[in-house]
Amino acid sequence: DAKTTQPNSMESNEEEPVHLPCNHSTISGTDYIHWYRQLPSQGPEYVIHGLTSNVNNRMASLAIAEDRKSSTLILHRATLRDAAVYYCILRDVGGSNYKLTFGKGTLLTVNP
Amino acid sequence: SAVISQKPSRDICQRGTSLTIQCQVDSQVTMMFWYRQQPGQSLTLIATANQGSEATYESGFVIDKFPISRPNLTFSTLTVSNMSPEDSSIYLCSVSPGTGDWTEAFFGQGTRLTVV
Numbered sequence: 001d002a003k004t005t006q007p008n009s010m011e012s013n014e015e016e017p018v019h020l021p022c023n024h025s026t027i028s029g030t031d032y033i034h035w036y037r038q039l040p041s042q043g044p045e046y047v048i049h050g051l052t053s054n055v056n057n058r059m060a061s062l063a064i065a066e067d068r069k070s071s072t073l074i075l076h077r078a079t080l081r082d083a084a085v086y087y088c089i090l091r092d093v094g095g096s097n098y099k100l101t102f103g104k105g106t107l108l109t110v111n112p
Numbered sequence: 113s114a115v116i117s118q119k120p121s122r123d124i125c126q127r128g129t130s131l132t133i134q135c136q137v138d139s140q141v142t143m144m145f146w147y148r149q150q151p152g153q154s155l156t157l158i159a160t161a162n163q164g165s166e167a168t169y170e171s172g173f174v175i176d177k178f179p180i181s182r183p184n185l186t187f188s189t190l191t192v193s194n195m196s197p198e199d200s201s202i203y204l205c206s207v208s209p210g211t212g213d214w215t216e217a218f219f220g221q222g223t224r225l226t227v228v
Binding site for chain 2: 036042043044045046049085087098099101102103104105
């Protein structure tokens with residue numbers, strides 16, 4: 001799986017938008033971009049995924065650069081519950097093995 | 113979706129002993145995975161548990177140290193054998209119940225293992 005680069009940590013204030021960047025300059029044409037997050041003392045949970053187009057769901061938005069070499073996870077209004085480690089992960093859509101390769105992720109701190 | 117139950121949730125074990133962790137899923141799934149998360153670190157895939165055949169291990173993990181069973185499509189066990197303090201980690205079970213080009217992964221709450 002292609003490698004991703006994320007900032008080690010970011011900080012936000014409650015009810016403000018948060019933009020979490022991810023660089024994946026070696027992404028291949030068949031790699032999906034996945035975002036998972038891990039709340040304290042819990043297993044990771046799915047946030048959002050995309051291939052080429054920007055995506056929105058109830059949790060977040062995913063903005064994908066036109067060349068697909070970077071993406072940004074957007075939390076529109078951060079809450080204290082959004083404090084977690086956010087992982088940006090690439091997985092080959094053509095593969096039949098659905099394993100995920102986790103990087104170090106970004107630790108998001110949300111201030112009240 | 114899938115709901116995963118892991119047992120035990122935590123344990124403290126003596127070095128040299130073994131611990132078997134159970135993972136029960138509320139639906140039949142083809143893909144089941146075991147991850148390790150060392151203190152302050154990210155998740156590392158140990159192996160893919162295959163139903164009806166031997167598990168597929170990632171580089172750095174061997175069957176003698178981490179034997180895995182997968183007797184059916186809803187259940188798997190991971191054993192951490194001959195434990196040392198370096199095995200102190202959180203062990204997580206994960207499944208991907210969908211099919212096709214993409215499927216969401218679900219994770220258990222993890223088993224927090226401390227080896228003394």
